[in-house]
Amino acid sequence: MRFALIGQPNCGKSTLFNQVSGYKADTGNFPGTTLTFTKSKVRVFSEIVELVDLPGAYSLAGSNPAEREVLHYLTFNAVDVVINVLDASHLAQGLNLTLELMELGRPLVVALNMMDEAARVGLEIDGPKLEELLGVKVLPLIASRGRGVRTVFTTAMLVARGGITPERPQYHPEIEKAIRLIASNLNGRARESPLAPELMAIKLLEGNAQLLARVEGYSPQARPLVEQAQKDILETQGQPAIWIFNAARHEKAAQLTKQVVAQGEKRRSKRDYLDEILLHRFWGYVVLAIILWLFFQIVYGVGSLLEGPLLESFDKLAVWLASLIGPGSFWADVLTGVVQGIAGGVAIVLPYLAPFLVGLSILEDVGYLPRLAFLVDALMSRLGLHGKAIVPFILGYGCNVPAVMSTRLLEERRDRFIAATMATLVPCAARLAVVFGLVAFYLGPQLALGIYLFNLLVIALTGHILSRFLPERSPGLILEIPVYRLPTWKAVAHKSWFRVREFLVEAWPLLILGSVLLAIFDRLDLARWLNAVVRPLTWVLDLPSQVGVPLIFGIFRKELSLVMLRQALGVVDFAEALSPIQMITFTVFVVFYIPCLATLATLRRELGRRDMIIISAITVVIALLAALLARGVAIIFL
Amino acid sequence: MHLLQVEIGKSVRVVSFEGGHKLEHKLRQLGLLPGNCARILRHAPLGGPVMVEVDGRAIAIGRGIASKIHVEEEAAPCGSL
Numbered sequence: 001m002r003f004a005l006i007g008q009p010n011c012g013k014s015t016l017f018n019q020v021s022g023y024k025a026d027t028g029n030f031p032g033t034t035l036t037f038t039k040s041k042v043r044v045f046s047e048i049v050e051l052v053d054l055p056g057a058y059s060l061a062g063s064n065p066a067e068r069e070v071l072h073y074l075t076f077n078a079v080d081v082v083i084n085v086l087d088a089s090h091l092a093q094g095l096n097l098t099l100e101l102m103e104l105g106r107p108l109v110v111a112l113n114m115m116d117e118a119a120r121v122g123l124e125i126d127g128p129k130l131e132e133l134l135g136v137k138v139l140p141l142i143a144s145r146g147r148g149v150r151t152v153f154t155t156a157m158l159v160a161r162g163g164i165t166p167e168r169p170q171y172h173p174e175i176e177k178a179i180r181l182i183a184s185n186l187n188g189r190a191r192e193s194p195l196a197p198e199l200m201a202i203k204l205l206e207g208n209a210q211l212l213a214r215v216e217g218y219s220p221q222a223r224p225l226v227e228q229a230q231k232d233i234l235e236t237q238g239q240p241a242i243w244i245f246n247a248a249r250h251e252k253a254a255q256l257t258k259q260v261v262a263q264g265e266k267r268r269s270k271r272d273y274l275d276e277i278l279l280h281r282f283w284g285y286v287v288l289a290i291i292l293w294l295f296f297q298i299v300y301g302v303g304s305l306l307e308g309p310l311l312e313s314f315d316k317l318a319v320w321l322a323s324l325i326g327p328g329s330f331w332a333d334v335l336t337g338v339v340q341g342i343a344g345g346v347a348i349v350l351p352y353l354a355p356f357l358v359g360l361s362i363l364e365d366v367g368y369l370p371r372l373a374f375l376v377d378a379l380m381s382r383l384g385l386h387g388k389a390i391v392p393f394i395l396g397y398g399c400n401v402p403a404v405m406s407t408r409l410l411e412e413r414r415d416r417f418i419a420a421t422m423a424t425l426v427p428c429a430a431r432l433a434v435v436f437g438l439v440a441f442y443l444g445p446q447l448a449l450g451i452y453l454f455n456l457l458v459i460a461l462t463g464h465i466l467s468r469f470l471p472e473r474s475p476g477l478i479l480e481i482p483v484y485r486l487p488t489w490k491a492v493a494h495k496s497w498f499r500v501r502e503f504l505v506e507a508w509p510l511l512i513l514g515s516v517l518l519a520i521f522d523r524l525d526l527a528r529w530l531n532a533v534v535r536p537l538t539w540v541l542d543l544p545s546q547v548g549v550p551l552i553f554g555i556f557r558k559e560l561s562l563v564m565l566r567q568a569l570g571v572v573d574f575a576e577a578l579s580p581i582q583m584i585t586f587t588v589f590v591v592f593y594i595p596c597l598a599t600l601a602t603l604r605r606e607l608g609r610r611d612m613i614i615i616s617a618i619t620v621v622i623a624l625l626a627a628l629l630a631r632g633v634a635i636i637f638l
Numbered sequence: 639m640h641l642l643q644v645e646i647g648k649s650v651r652v653v654s655f656e657g658g659h660k661l662e663h664k665l666r667q668l669g670l671l672p673g674n675c676a677r678i679l680r681h682a683p684l685g686g687p688v689m690v691e692v693d694g695r696a697i698a699i700g701r702g703i704a705s706k707i708h709v710e711e712e713a714a715p716c717g718s719l
Contacts, residue, residue, distance in 0.1 A: 117695070275696075281683035374698040378686035386700050387687060477687050477700030478664050 001049045002078065003042075003156055006070060007085035008058050008097055012113040016085055016143035017053040020153065044157045052079070060100050061206055061242065068210065071203065074104060075211075078194040081107040081160035083152060085141070088118040088125055091261055095253035096246075102136065103168045105196025109156045110134065111141040111148070120483055126260040133256055136166045144482065145365060146491060168198065171248055174236060178205060178229040187219050205229060206242040274484055275371070284375055291368070295359050296452070300445045303352035303436055310351065314343035315572055330523065337519030337567070341512030344563030349433045349511075350500070356429050357496040360398050364495070365487035369394055370479055377477050383460060384467020385410075386477040389419040393459075396426030398499060400599040403428075404606055418466045420607060421615050424595040425459045425622065427452070430558035431591050437562050439587050443580055451584070451630075455591055458626050462618070514553045514560045518567050521549065527568065541585050541627050544569065544577065554590060556597055561590045581634045588630040592623035639711070641678070641688055641704040649677045650709035657706055665707075670697070675712060 007013040020042045038053040057067040060074075074082075084101050086094035091112075101108055110130075112118075118125060131138040137155050141148040170176060182201035193200070203211050204226045215222045233241045277283050318339040322332040363369060372394065377387030389410060396403035403423035407416040427435060440448035521527040531538075531548035538548055546568040554561030565586075569577040578586065594616050595603065603612040644650050652672045655661065665671050670692055679689040679696060687698045699707070 275680070279680060279682070279689070370698070374682055374687055374689060377698070377700055378682060378684040381685070381700065381702075386702075387698065476702035476704075477698055478703060479698045481689065481696040481698055 001044075001047060001080045001157070001160060002052065003049050003081050003083055003153075003160070004052045004054055004074070004079040005083050005085060006054050006057070006097070006101060007113075008056055008087070008094055011056065011085045011087040011094060012141075012143045013053060013056060013085040016083075016111070016113065016141065016149065016152070017051065019143055019146050019149050020051065042153070044153045047157070049153075049157070052077075057097070059097055059246075060203070061208070061246075071208070071211070074106070075193050075195055079106055081109060081156045083156050084108060084110045085113050085143070086110060088112040088115050088140075089121055089123060091118075091123075091125065092253050092257040095256055096249050098134070098136075099169055099249045099252055102134070102166045103196065103199045103202055105165050105168070105199055106194065107159045107162070107164050108136050108166050109152065109159050110136050110138045111143075111152045112138060113141045113143050115140045115148075116142050116145070116483055116485070122263055124262040126262075130256065130260040133259060134166070145485065146495065147488070150494065165196075168196075169249070169252060172237070172244070175205075175233060175241070175244060178233060178241075182222070182225055182229060185219065185221055185225055186215065202245065205233070206245055207240070278368075279371060279374060288372065288375060291363075293449075295363075296449055297445070298359060299352055299355045299432075300436060300440050300448065302355040304441060304445075306351035307347055307437065307441060310347035311343060311572075314339060314347055318343075333519045333523050334516055337516040338512055340519075340563065340567055341508075341515030344511050344515065344559065345504070345508045348437045348562060349430065349559045352433050352436045353429045354496065354500055356432060357398060357499045358492060360394075361492040361495040362487050365485060365491055367482045367484050370481045373477070373479055374481060381476075383418075383422075383463035384470075385415055385418060385422075385463060388477055388479055389415065389422070392419050392423040393426060396423040396428060397432070398429055400424050400426065400428045400595055401602045404599060404602045407606065414470050417607060417611055417615075418463060418470065420603060420611075421466060421618060422459050422463050424599055424603070424615060424619060425455070425462060425592055427455055427591045428558065428596075430596070433559045434562040434590050435587055438565075438574060438583050442575055442583060447584070451587060451591065454588070454626070454630065458592070458622060462622060510557050511560055511563060514556060514564060515567065518549060518553065518564050522567070537624075540624070541589060541631065543582055543586055546570075547586060551590070551593070554596075555594050558590065558596050580638050581631060584634045584638075585627050585631040589623050589627035592619055592626050594619055594623075639709060641676075641690070641699065641707045641709055642681075642701060644678045644709065644711065646678050646680055649675060649712040649715045651675050651712050653708045653710050655707045657703075661703070661706070670707065676709070677715060 005013050005017055017038065017040065020040070040051050040053075042049050042051045052073070054070045054073060057070045060067060060071045082101055082104065084098050086098065088094075098108075098110055112125065112127060112130075115125070127138045127140055137159055139148060139152050139155055141152055143149065171179070179198055179201045182204060183197035186197050186200060200211065200215065204215065204222065207230070212223060212226060230241050233239075233244065237244055239247075278287055280287075318336045321335050321339060325332050325335065369391065373387035373390045376390050380387050380389055383389075389407075392403040392407050400423055403426065404420050407419045407423065410416050410419055435448050435451055439451060518527065521530070527546070527549045530552060531545045534548035534551060535545050538545055538551075547565060550561045550564040550568050553564050566572070566574070571577045574583065594600075600612055600616065603615055607615075641650070652670055652674050654672055655665065662671070670676060670690075674692065676690040676692045679691050681688050682698075685701055687700045688704045689696055689698050691697075
């Protein structure tokens with residue numbers, strides 16, 4: 001299946017594309033002269049679909065390279081459904097293209113994007129009525145928030161499977177006659193094109209020279225036919241054909257708009273009201289602190305409630321299973337490793353990760369994150385960056401991979417480098433599991449929060465130093481602040497699940513594998529050798545030598561550091577093997593040192609191999625210094 | 639006068655801006671090119687950005703860029719459709 005996204009420039013088409021292609025999709029750029037189109041694989045109803053994002057075009061007339069590219073693509077590539085993205089706040093303009101797309105003879109779905117925008121300027125759009133008038137599925141969409149995205153794609157899939165092509169709008173009888181005549185004279189080769197012959201006829205009548213040259217190659221009679229028809233139309237209608245087509249579509253679009261759009265009251269006082277407080281020069285920051293504090297309380301509350309009992313059950317399970325196949329045997333050790341790997345995911349990571357991701361999705365959907373950028377811009381500019389750099393920063397708390405990718409939204413390479421370095425220092429959800437599972441669980445949530453604040457301080461300092469080394473003014477912030485929204489549970493659940501699934505699919509198997517490997521290492525006494533390699537490091541930090549292996553495996557996935565720590569130390573209760581000071585030192589080190597494999601790969605892709613190595617080296621130095629500093633502070637205060 | 643020098647609540651019309659085509663491209667996307675109207679919503683403290691309303695959208699603009707956008711005050715509030 002192949003879906004094509006088509007829309008006018010700035011209709012939010014690419015926003016939609018990015019929403020679904022995600023960061024792990026394999027995207028390829030095909031640069032042409034002045035345009036690019038992008039492809040990605042997307043899963044709809046468990047079917048892999050190739051999604052093509054065609055360049056923005058006001059029409060298919062071919063008056064500029066982007067428009068020519070769109071028509072050219074559609075002529076040679078069978079598209080199973082066209083998803084026409086429309087800016088709902090500029091409906092009449094967008095419908096011009098929609099009417100043209102209805103002529104393609106391909107299944108079509110209309111996505112009315114930016115419904116929030118339209119509502120804000122007081123436009124009430126009757127979607128069902130538009131659907132009825134057009135005879136094409138019309139779906140509301142807020143691509144920027146991910147709203148309606150799923151429905152657009154599932155509907156598109158149903159329309160594609162049904163092969164339902166819309167009925168094309170009719171023109172003046174005389175023009176229709178010309179269309180039919182030309183269409184019926186296009187021979188076999190032209191019929192191989194996935195496009196309707198009528199569409200070809202219309203484009204030929206409009207005077208598309210490239211198309212005519214191509215068609216002429218196999219239908220030599222086409223040129224005289226088209227030229228004659230154009231002349232006839234000019235004579236009888238008094239206008240060239242292309243004008244008539246445009247005027248007809250324009251009129252139809254205006255008519256449709258009148259029928260489905262009602263201008264209501266502008267609503268925006270509520271937002272201003274809320275922003276009076278949330279963006280207030282003093283209260284804004286108080287609220288910010290409260291929100292973050294609540295956020296951590298909830299994550300910790302839910303996580304710690306589940307972690308203890310879950311761990312206990314898994315331990316019992318491991319012992320029971322081992323007893324079945326004889327404790328001490330090779331397979332018993334492997335099995336214990338498997339169970340501990342599973343337990344690591346279910347009992348240590350998920351209890352914190354799931355509430356964290358739900359919380360982050362809520363903050364995101366409410367529209368708080370851009371406001372955060374507004375509030376912290378002054379602070380960030382002191383770090384040599386601007387407020388937008390807060391986005392990779394915040395995303396980093398979920399996962400460093402999308403965080404590093406989001407540095408793309410910064411214009412300057414230097415900014416991207418600094419922001420990426422800072423983003424990799426942000427403790428992601430996996431490291432959150434370490435902070436919470438170790439420090440918060442054993443030493444209390446206040447200390448965990450302390451580590452987070454300390455982390456912020458270190459990041460700020462790093463940013464400051466880096467921007468000193470790379471002196472160059474950052475261009476500054478320009479950011480749209482969206483309206484507040486009540487998040488829908490569906491959207492939040494969907495987004496969170498999408499991210500949780502990433503952990504389950506990608507990290508968890510590695511975690512289990514790592515756990516098993518460690519069990520085997522242990523049995524073969526290989527762990528001791530690995531531990532010896534990193535002993536200088538663990539010695540400096542005054543940590544038991546056994547933490548070497550978990551630290552090495554932590555480069556694969558950060559949560560492995562904690563999961564494997566239990567096994568490496570051979571205890572159920574960390575308090576038996578680690579002093580509070582060691583717990584803090586270990587955690588701080590884990591929070592900062594070398595990013596995980598996935599992040600490394602992303603760094604390489606975004607910034608290149610050299611920068612990836614530089615950033616990794618920076619993180620090791622920072623981790624060492626920060627851990628030593630934290631240790632010093634802990635010795636004084638604990 | 640530039641954007642930072644306008645009081646909250648006042649409406650302004652963009653007169654000119656200092657910057658290359660990169661900035662122009664950005665401003666075009668936001669509808670903030672010369673001739674366009676904007677209303678100042680708020681200033682962030684401590685040298686933070688200024689928030690303006692253009693075509694019913696709220697946009698935060700950092701001080702660096704805001705000081706490069708020259709405006710003149712409008713008597714009537716803009717944004718009325």
